[in-house]
Amino acid sequence: MRIPPFLMTLFVLTGSILPANAQNGINDIDLPVVQQLHKIKLSLLGLTYQWEKPVSRKSVITLEGGVAGGMSFSAGSISGTAFRYAIVPEIGIGFRNYYNLDKRFKKGKKIDNNAANFIATDVFINGNPILSSGNITAREAVGLTAAWGMQRSLSSKVNFEWQAGVIGGTDFEDWVIAPNLRIAFSLIAGKKRTN
Structure with a gap:
């Protein structure tokens, strides 16, 4: 009897994955x-x-709302130097995958409050500036970020997070693509373990 190639491939892949988990004494229920x-x-x-x-x-999935800010500095031989900032209302929706959660767990590292490295993408909408420098012409805008980052639990109620990546956005007149760096501390207002 001949075994179909896709069944043989499935058998080999399953056989190579299962022993690794069995050797560590961890099965999928424990992850x-x-x-x-x-x-x-x-x-x-x-x-x-x-x-x-x-x-x-x-x-x-992340849902976020509040006020967010941005700043820039530019220098040129014709225009001179300029520092700009704006604080705007912002709402957004995103996706995060905590890709090294299992690795941290197996090494006995802290994973409370989703303490792991992640890749993320967010779509956001900004309103008109609440506060800005006089030399900025910020308006409503939509954008997208793609980032890599990490979140660490400093205590049961406080997280530290940073992420770096690229942000792209438009106010429907101009398009901008720029590097993006975010550093934040979070107060955990509530949490629930999902089984």
Whole structure:
């Protein structure tokens, strides 16, 4: 009897995965899951509320709203130097995958409050500036960020988070693509372990 190639491939893959878990004494039931979190985030130029809602064992959908800020500095031989900033109302929805959650768990590292590295993408909408420098012409805008970052639990109620990536956006007149860096501390307002 001849075994179909796809069944042989499935058998080989399954055989190579199962022994690794058995050797560590860990099966899928024992692996961690992300938590549902309600966070109040404070960053250099922003204050937002963020909800992380699990959609799989290691992934969450994020909903965020509050005020966010941005700043830029430019220097040129014709225009001179300019520092600009704006603080705007912002809402957004995103996706995060905490890709090294299992690795941290197996090494005995802290994973409370979704303490792991992540890749993320967010779609956001900004309103007109609440506060801005006189030389900025910010308007309503929509944008997208793609980032890599990490979140660490400093205590049962406080997280530290940073992420770096690229942001692209438009106010429907101009398009901007720029590097993006975010550093924030979060107060955990509520959490729930998802099973």
